[in-house]
Amino acid sequence: MQTRRAIASFLLLAALPVSLVIPARSQNTEQVTKTTLKVGDHAPDFTLLSDQWKTVKLSDFRGKKNVFLAVYVLAFTGG
């Protein structure tokens, strides 16, 4: 476990939909943006807000840590 802590800065992006009722009733699903990223590509830099209201950039970890980015939908955070 210690190794795991050392290897990756584990970032979780909790992206909860506006309403939890919607998914079961949705009619049409469309990909707003196409996923073109693949293994070996440069990851686009991002700036996200932490739960402490601080900005976190991917480039903050460049040369320092590997990053595990988990985009987690329906996290039931209540937000």
Place this chain on the structure above:
Amino acid sequence: MDSPAANAAFAKQIDIKFPLLSDMNKKMLKDYGILKGYDVQSENYQWAQRANIVIDKDGIIQHIDFDESAINPNNALSVCTDLHKKQTSK
């Protein structure tokens, strides 16, 4: 989209030790191509596609899981472990 305040409450509730991040303007989701739209009763709602992405120290993507395969983080975790082994054995 969860606000930082909602994430802070959630992190405290389940004792999370890593940063919980919010993409309030959906910019990252668009840049990564993982924003989905849903039409419900003539309204369009947008939220993220589930994904696990491992990015190495040089900013190179080493692993991606989408949708159902991203529910289990073990594949991505083993990529992290291998990556760390490679980097520390250099």
